[in-house]
Amino acid sequence: MVEQVHVKKICCIGAGYVGGPTMTVIAEKCPHITVTIVDVNPHRIAAWNSDDLPIYEPGLEDIVKAHRGTNLFFSTDIDKAIIEADMIFVSVNTPTKTQGLGKGFAADLKYVEACTRRIAAVAQSHKIVVEKSTVPCRTASSMRYILEANARPGLRFDILSSPEFLAEGSAIRDLHDPDRVLIGNLDTPEGHAAAQALVEVYANWVDRSKVVTTGLWSSELSKLAANAFLAQRISSINAMSAICEATGADVDEVAHAVGLDTRIGSKFLKASIGFGGSCFQKDLSNLVYLCHSLHLPEVATYWKSVLDMNDFQKRRFAQRVVASMFSTLTDKKITLFGFAFKNNTGDTRESPAITVAKYFREERANITIYDPKVPDRQVWLDLTEPGVVDDEIELRKTVSIKHDAYEAAEGADAIVICTDWEEFKNLDYERIYKGMGKPAFVFDGRLILDEKALKKIGFRVETIGRSGDNVGQEYRF
Ligand SMILES: NC(=O)c1ccc[n+]([C@@H]2O[C@H](COP(=O)([O-])OP(=O)(O)OC[C@H]3O[C@@H](n4cnc5c(N)ncnc54)[C@H](O)[C@@H]3O)[C@@H](O)[C@H]2O)c1
Numbered sequence: 001m002v003e004q005v006h007v008k009k010i011c012c013i014g015a016g017y018v019g020g021p022t023m024t025v026i027a028e029k030c031p032h033i034t035v036t037i038v039d040v041n042p043h044r045i046a047a048w049n050s051d052d053l054p055i056y057e058p059g060l061e062d063i064v065k066a067h068r069g070t071n072l073f074f075s076t077d078i079d080k081a082i083i084e085a086d087m088i089f090v091s092v093n094t095p096t097k098t099q100g101l102g103k104g105f106a107a108d109l110k111y112v113e114a115c116t117r118r119i120a121a122v123a124q125s126h127k128i129v130v131e132k133s134t135v136p137c138r139t140a141s142s143m144r145y146i147l148e149a150n151a152r153p154g155l156r157f158d159i160l161s162s163p164e165f166l167a168e169g170s171a172i173r174d175l176h177d178p179d180r181v182l183i184g185n186l187d188t189p190e191g192h193a194a195a196q197a198l199v200e201v202y203a204n205w206v207d208r209s210k211v212v213t214t215g216l217w218s219s220e221l222s223k224l225a226a227n228a229f230l231a232q233r234i235s236s237i238n239a240m241s242a243i244c245e246a247t248g249a250d251v252d253e254v255a256h257a258v259g260l261d262t263r264i265g266s267k268f269l270k271a272s273i274g275f276g277g278s279c280f281q282k283d284l285s286n287l288v289y290l291c292h293s294l295h296l297p298e299v300a301t302y303w304k305s306v307l308d309m310n311d312f313q314k315r316r317f318a319q320r321v322v323a324s325m326f327s328t329l330t331d332k333k334i335t336l337f338g339f340a341f342k343n344n345t346g347d348t349r350e351s352p353a354i355t356v357a358k359y360f361r362e363e364r365a366n367i368t369i370y371d372p373k374v375p376d377r378q379v380w381l382d383l384t385e386p387g388v389v390d391d392e393i394e395l396r397k398t399v400s401i402k403h404d405a406y407e408a409a410e411g412a413d414a415i416v417i418c419t420d421w422e423e424f425k426n427l428d429y430e431r432i433y434k435g436m437g438k439p440a441f442v443f444d445g446r447l448i449l450d451e452k453a454l455k456k457i458g459f460r461v462e463t464i465g466r467s468g469d470n471v472g473q474e475y476r477f
């Protein structure tokens with residue numbers, strides 16, 4: 001008979017976009033549990049303990065402030081938090097490897113391994129270790145080996161997989177009311193008991209019918225599968241957007257018509273300049289690598305095509321901008337509205353805006369960037385690449401950042417909508433038009449603006465998934 005653990009102390013290793021919000025909500029919903037979030041990065045922890053949190057997420061700040069210092073703590077004392085906890089979440093980054101075997105595709109598990117070794121080194125009692133990070137299938141097995149080989153003899157560890165499905169920008173809403181919480185465990189009495197302990201934590205606010213338990217490997221793979229399916233939908237509609245532009249069909253109308261089929265559904269069918277974010281590119285690459293490792297090249301090619309379509313979309317959009325502006329951007333002022341990878345976040349990881357900005361720089365354009373949430377230092381970091389433009393002073397000659405949309409648009413030849421921020425829909429475009437060079441172009445990479453109203457003002461408008469002013473010119477039956 002395995003004794004049931006009733007969790008009283010949680011430690012989360014990794015105070016990032018997942019660890020921070022996820023643990024904050026656990027602290028909010030479980031006042032009887034003390035939650036300590038630890039990180040190796042002292043600046044990040046200091047920011048979590050300040051009035052200026054390290055990440056922007058609607059609703060997060062109020063909850064952090066209500067619980068910080070009561071049952072929610074942010075600390076750099078990793079060992080102490082590990083020793084005291086009954087349950088430890090591993091929520092560290094799992095980026096794509098940039099060198100060595102699997103470079104460009106495989107997940108780099110060095111941070112997961114470092115945490116696992118730390119847990120083994122300092123734990124003095126039984127621990128439930130929860131994989132929160134997105135990891136390749138069977139990572140739990142490697143963690144088990146490391147723990148068993150390094151921990152003091154006789155100490156028991158139960159490993160669970162509980163991947164996180166929150167999306168940035170809606171993290172708090174997703175955590176308060178998730179579609180499901182997934183918990184994978186080994187099919188042993190200890191594994192089931194550990195899973196039950198985590199089910200109990202979530203049952204404080206999530207309906208039990210939504211807390212799904214599966215085997216460990218299914219849980220790990222489900223996370224990669226979910227992101228692959230989501231990204232595939234975007235690449236599918238983006239592939240359609242190219243056909244729409246060439247034929248005169250409207251991609252929003254097509255998406256609406258297709259999405260009304262209840263078997264398909266309407267969500268995640270918004271055409272765009274391509275998906276960004278820290279997860280889709282990385283997790284699909286990880287899946288492609290897994291397929292190759294399993295000697296499944298056809299399956300690998302299938303999933304890789306979702307990524308290829310995304311690259312194609314970004315390139316295609318940038319080419320459309322150049323072609324529409326009389327095939328040259330040299331010394332023209334191009335204003336990017338939005339730099340984050342989606343609305344309601346200041347995160348720029350894999351943002352398509354970075355890619356299009358680089359294309360425009362190659363065309364010798366002058367670029368001005370306005371984003372309501374992305375810090376300036378992040379933009380400079382994203383646009384300076386070692387070996388390409390590692391000199392920020394050089395970069396500043398052709399790129400500038402503004403903190404007001406109207407100021408950013410002043411004197412511009414074109415506005416390029418890169419992020420679907422709500423505020424871009426409600427700007428005074430008459431005012432913007434007056435201050436711009438003529439012809440004044442708007443390139444809507446997010447299908448968020450009223451194209452007809454803009455055209456009435458005098459803009460030349462090119463929208464993703466709709467044919468522009470050269471409607472169907474090159475297309476004949
Ligand atoms: N960002 C998302 O929306 C999201 C959603 C679901 C799942 N995920 C997955 O969750 C994981 C974390 O993602 P994130 O966006 O929060 O990453 P992040 O980079 O924002 O945060 C990770 C944190 O872990 C810390 N860290 C790394 N190694 C450490 C160590 N050995 N000890 C202590 N701290 C350490 C880093 O300093 C960093 O602050 C990834 O696997 C990601 O794929 C992310």
Ligand SMILES: O=c1ccn([C@@H]2O[C@H](COP(=O)(O)OP(=O)(O)O[C@H]3O[C@H](CO)[C@@H](O)[C@H](O)[C@H]3O)[C@@H](O)[C@H]2O)c(=O)[nH]1
Nearest residue numbers: 164165166167168234268269270272275276277279341342
């Ligand atoms: O119809 C759509 C929906 C999204 N996007 C773009 O796709 C990217 C990703 O958006 P989203 O999925 O909303 O944000 P993420 O925070 O990246 O969340 C994804 O990645 C997370 C990390 O794994 C998962 O937890 C989430 O479930 C999954 O949605 C962004 O650039 C969006 O603009 C589109 O272009 N069209």
